Amino acid sequence: MKIVACRECPLRALPAFVDASPDELALIESLKQRQIGLPADAAIIDEGQEDAPLYTLLSGWAFRYKTLSDGRRQILNFLLPGDFIGVQQKMADASPHGVQALTDVLLCVFQRDALWALHRGAPRLSFSVTWLTAHEESLVDDTLLSVGRRSAEERIASLLVMMYKRAATIDEHHGANGVAFPLTQQHIADGLGLSLVHTNKTLRKLERRGLHRIENGRLYLRDAKSLQQLADVYGQGDLAPRPLI
């Protein structure tokens, strides 16, 4: 795939993205250094890396993770096309987490002070960056709720529902009620704080109950209602008036 000009960025076509003025696009384009492709499983940023640039995920999936010294790994969140990579590590400081490609990926590489340039020169865009950062945090919040308080079954159901929604918003082949789903069970386990074995058993249990199906790298929700209910995604209907105990 050849270099994509920002003004022709395929991501801009997605309904999830806002319009940008020609000036803003020009600024973004001036900050973009180059574009690189990496194969699945490649390291994009290592844990503790110091000079990581700012990336944008143009295509493919990736994930952020942290590990303990004995190898236990926790996946913090999954990154889909359009997500930023590397906002967290402030300049010249070690990255507190690693980022790894989940599929083959295409990345836009920005110069390290691009964030600052954006803030200085394009308030609307920098506002979006703040918003996106806050939004990514709320994804982590959701996962923390899962890992801290949901049972294995509930965690899996919750992840399936959430990932389905996210994947659907950017999936062009979103026909047949299925979306691309490149995660292995190991990824799911590491994302939910479960062991691989228990993840497998739980996944199979839900599948046998007819709630979902994963096949050939695609995820099909066969009973989205039950999955959402199991995951308590909406807190049993409405949000607001809910007993705290």
Added chain:
Amino acid sequence: MKIVACRECPLRALPAFVDASPDELALIESLKQRQIGLPADAAIIDEGQEDAPLYTLLSGWAFRYKTLSDGRRQILNFLLPGDFIGVQQKMADASPHGVQALTDVLLCVFQRDALWALHRGAPRLSFSVTWLTAHEESLVDDTLLSVGRRSAEERIASLLVMMYKRAATIDEHHGANGVAFPLTQQHIADGLGLSLVHTNKTLRKLERRGLHRIENGRLYLRDAKSLQQLADVYGQGDLAPRPLI
């Protein structure tokens, strides 16, 4: 306590805060609407609340949380003086989490579009907002690693070390090797995805081993080294070259 002018904000004196120009201070001051005090345990933002303003925590502690419909609660992170409250909920949208006072608190209330005004008028400050948001996310990341992959003992040790560090940076009475620590065991349990009972037992075990002491709302680390080692805060020494398996 009477209204504090931003230019005289006690927080600015802390070494953790950067300088702001007179212009920037004036802008902040123009966006600040008022100041309110709330007692311990008061709700600052309810889960699902729609019109929450933007706050800044002037004094006291608070925490962000999420609950499931049956009452299970997960504390997402603790908020200390200087932290923002309410950046996550984008305008006119329901807050994805609740915020509750942990101690008596003083809050600065900003108009809802203050964030936008800051981005538009003070790039240095809006850059700080982005940075702070990213930093808060990295705190949640740490907790997610704990809850997902650390044992109860390790989680508690990790929390004690982290909270000690945070509290120390803003604690004026930080003498005698102890810091103010207003959390109950229930808060610790809800922050670490543990049951109250198991939290108590683990806490006592570490205390009996002489690693820490909590007394009269103050936390004393009696063996910070062992606690850090137990928590694997630094990945056994250095960060960078560490086997991933």
Added chain:
DNA sequence: CGACGTGTTGATCTCTCTCAATTAGAGTGG
């Protein structure tokens, strides 16, 4: 003084982990 919130401790119970083995598919080299 009784009610309540917080902290403690002992006794089960169970969900999830760890250990072990097997199957299936993809890729590689002879």
Added chain:
DNA sequence: CCACTCTAATTGAGAGAGATCAACACGTCG
């Protein structure tokens, strides 16, 4: 075309960390 290797998925069995249930202690407060 087939043996060989590797990764991902699967399943069973036993073990264990942490949950749940039940009491009790202590201090504060109306």
